[in-house]
Amino acid sequence: MTKNEFLEQFHHMRVPHVEPDFPLNHAGRPAAVLIPLVDYGNSLSLLLTERAHHLKHHPGQISFPGGAVEATDKTVIDAALREAYEEIGLPAKNVETVGKLSPYRTISGYEIVPVIGFVSPNFSPIIDKNEVESAFEVPLSHVLARKNHLVHTTHRNNQSFPIYFIPWKERMIWGATAAMLRNLSHHIHP
Numbered sequence: 527m528t529k530n531e532f533l534e535q536f537h538h539m540r541v542p543h544v545e546p547d548f549p550l551n552h553a554g555r556p557a558a559v560l561i562p563l564v565d566y567g568n569s570l571s572l573l574l575t576e577r578a579h580h581l582k583h584h585p586g587q588i589s590f591p592g593g594a595v596e597a598t599d600k601t602v603i604d605a606a607l608r609e610a611y612e613e614i615g616l617p618a619k620n621v622e623t624v625g626k627l628s629p630y631r632t633i634s635g636y637e638i639v640p641v642i643g644f645v646s647p648n649f650s651p652i653i654d655k656n657e658v659e660s661a662f663e664v665p666l667s668h669v670l671a672r673k674n675h676l677v678h679t680t681h682r683n684n685q686s687f688p689i690y691f692i693p694w695k696e697r698m699i700w701g702a703t704a705a706m707l708r709n710l711s712h713h714i715h716p
Contacts (some may be wrong), residue, residue: 527563527667527714529644535714536625536642542713545705546688547631552603553661554629554637558599558606559592560626561642561710563614564663571663572707573645574699575613578659584657587697588708591616592638602626614661615652620643627709632696632702640706664694670711 539641562573579586591610599605621643632684651661668674671691676691681694690704699707 527570527670528568529563532563532570532666532714533603533624534633539621542709542716544628544712545690545708547705548633549685550631550635550637552635554631555582555635556595556597556602557593557606557636557638557705558602559590559638559640560606560616560621561590561640562621562645563642563666564592564609564647565644566647569664572669572672573614573651573661574659574703576659576697578655578676580659581697586705588697589703590640591658593709594636599651600640600716603641613654613657616645616649620649625712627706630702630706630709637700638706640710642710660675662697664699668692668694669699669707670714672708672711672715675708708714 534715564571564573574588575591576586577589591613592606595605595611602622610616623641623643625642627640629639630639672693678689679686680689690708692699692704
């Protein structure tokens with residue numbers, strides 16, 4: 527899939543299916559993530575991070591660059607870009623933002639807005655080892671193909687909740703990151 531093909535599918539008038547998130551009984555803490563799509567001209571890759579192993583919450587989990595919206599952030603887009611700069615050294619001027627997905631609420635109490643942006647392939651991550659263990663790319667076609675999505679159902683308080691998994695080589699993309707990618711897949715391939 528090329529950048530133009532992605533944009534043709536992304537900017538449409540239909541309402542895509544959205545996977546269920548965690549039903550919070552209060553407003554979630556605002557957060558934003560960047561879904562960085564590396565544009566190679568004839569194909570797109572997704573840039574993901576592996577969270578640092580020493581972190582208290584979600585150590586080693588695969589994620590997008592992102593985090594809580596801070597008082598200094600004017601918008602969720604600003605928050606996503608700030609976090610991407612802090613975590614992987616991606617300057618905001620090197621990101622062409624093209625839109626957002628529906629917010630996704632998590633069991634940890636966040637309401638995350640995924641921001642989509644194109645990144646030049648000549649970007650080399652500068653990892654903040656306090657937050658990120660490593661950064662790597664996955665072909666966008668792989669994470670959007672629902673044949674690669676695994677679903678496990680769990681139960682909490684007599685309710686069923688899906689947990690999504692997307693295997694990639696020796697890594698497992700799962701949880702909120704996989705759910706947001708599944709929502710992007712529904713958006714691009716209804």
